[in-house]
Amino acid sequence: MDTQKDSAINLFVQKSGGRVAALLEACTRCGMCAEACHYYQATGVPEYAPVWKVELLRRTYEQRFTLAGRAKVALGIEKPITNEDIEEWQKYDYAACSLCGKCTFVCPMGIDLASLIKIVRGGLTSAGVLPEGLHKKCVNQEEKGSPNGFTEKEWADWFHSLEEEGIEIPIDKKGADSLIVFTVLEITAFRENLRHMARIMNAAGENWTVSLKGRDAFNMGAVTSNGKLMKTLADRIVNTAKELDVKRVIVTECGHGFTTLRDGYPNAIGQKLPFEIEHITEVMAQFFREGRIKLQEGYWDNGRKFTFHDSCRIQRTGGIMDEPREIIHHLIPTKYQEMAHNRENSICCGGGGGMRGFDEGYDNRMAAFTIKIDEIKGAGADTVITTCTNCRLQFLEGFKHHNQTTEVTGLVRLVSEALVEA
Ligand code: SF4
Ligand code: SF4
Structure with missing residues (x-):
């Protein structure tokens, strides 16, 4: 042996x-x-x-x-x-x-x-030498569909939860143009993003759906460099997208889930996917550019001072750097400042690569976050905008750990709330 x-x-x-x-x-x-x-x-x-x-x-x-x-x-x-x-x-x-x-x-x-x-x-x-927390998440995602064990039943409840507000989330709709894939982290931590996403898609007139089969963009196989698991988990989304015959899969505010599907998976199987994989940030910029959504100019120029965190997966390696700025400059024309290190040169928040999934890395994560705090202070900002849920959670934890009053929010929320309804 x-x-x-x-x-x-x-x-x-x-x-x-x-x-x-x-x-x-x-x-x-x-x-x-x-x-x-x-x-x-x-x-x-x-x-x-x-x-x-x-x-x-x-x-x-x-x-x-x-x-x-x-x-x-x-x-x-x-x-x-x-x-x-x-x-x-x-x-x-x-x-x-x-x-x-x-x-x-x-x-x-x-x-x-x-x-x-x-x-x-x-x-x-x-060799079986990975943090216990990550090992459990791998087993959970393979067996139950989500790293923290939530099953199809919980996801169905979440998707139906907006019905009493009159918001219907289309589930497994064959022939939809776009399949939207969230991560369990996003839905559990920022449930309102479901509402925001529905508002944005409906305002743009997009023919969209979510799925209970290909439901979680999280990919523990990618995080732990387990190629077989990465493929098994990505297959669930890819096969669902094929069955539903969509033109594109939109990954919401998740960094590694996006690049795994767009880059890692096709590279691993050596084949181009028959549909596009896009991040919600580029989709929102596309809607905005094409006039499919209207956003109130200066809506967030409301006294708070904003800066933007370029996430390692969506921006540095994902290349989606102009799109968030196009929207941000429209929404916040005067109260926005870049961090000293930005775009490809940005500094990681410290919480990616699975680091938030186990206890042993906590001290290092919090130590590294002090560099980010200095960057935010340098930009004179009191609110950080992110396009990745994992980063957003690391900011929340890091601000709390270091007794900072700085806030963090997601770009999807900023867009949804600034929508000018037709
Ligand atoms: S030590 Fe220098 S050359 Fe070697 S990997 Fe690091 S940066 Fe590159
Ligand atoms: S955390 Fe450090 S070692 Fe790891 S990829 Fe980033 S710069 Fe490289």
Whole structure:
């Protein structure tokens, strides 16, 4: 039977193809990625440097595939990977990494460190060495459909909950143009987003639906680099979209759920999807641009001072940076200020990559959030706008933890409340 280290090493060996080898070989150890990592910056822990987080992958590659690596082991300069190493790296690659991609963005050699860290996570996951909180969420989502165990029954109740207000949410409507997929996090924490979404879609005259089969954009397989689970969970949405014959799937305020469906899943299966995957932010901007929704100009220029948090998945890696600003500048023409680090160069809130799903990363998350607090203060803002529920929850927790009175809100809410009804 494989030990933990064997399972992890087997996965690292499988992944050590030409691309990974080239990336590992290209590193000059310049240290620029360390300065970019908010966990390293906030704590000064040397092992939180991104390049150290891929050390197990580097050692596996060198020791298996290079003469120098084999010589290092033979001469006792470097040790083969042990079970203790596998346990230790859980502290770095899970509890001190939000997969934010900032290290990738700054590396002068173009090394996609975040993708290498995902491989290390995959090795740890295959060895069964992942935080217990995430493991439970994986089991729940595979068996019950949502990471925190909510079943189809609860989702149906949520979707029907607006009927007494006269708002009908279309469920599994065949032939709809757009399938809207929420995450359980969004619906449980910000239930009003269901109402906001219905208002926006109806105001735009969109032919839309939600589904009870493909209902949760959350993807615990992507978070834990478990390719099989990622595909199983994404298949539920993709197959539903095919059955309903929609033209596009709109992912609401969830970062990793969006990029997993748009990029990760098609790349993994090697096929283009027969429909578009779009984030609600770009859809709202499209409606606005085409005159399908009208928004009261300056509606949120009401005394509060706003700034925008570029989320790592929707903005930095998702590329949706102009669209939120197009809407924000219309709604808040005078009381809006960018943070010093924005767009691709933004600083992660600290809560992504599954970090909010387990206790062991809490101190690092809160430490990293101090950098974000400084950025918000620098912008002179008292309210932060986000397009990702997970970021929004990290801001809520971070503000509370650090006794800040700053508020956070979602762009969907700002748009819905500023709608000019025809
Ligand atoms: S920034 Fe790039 S080249 Fe420099 S240490 Fe990090 S991975 Fe290596
Ligand atoms: S992906 Fe982000 S959190 Fe992870 S090592 Fe790179 S900079 Fe740090």
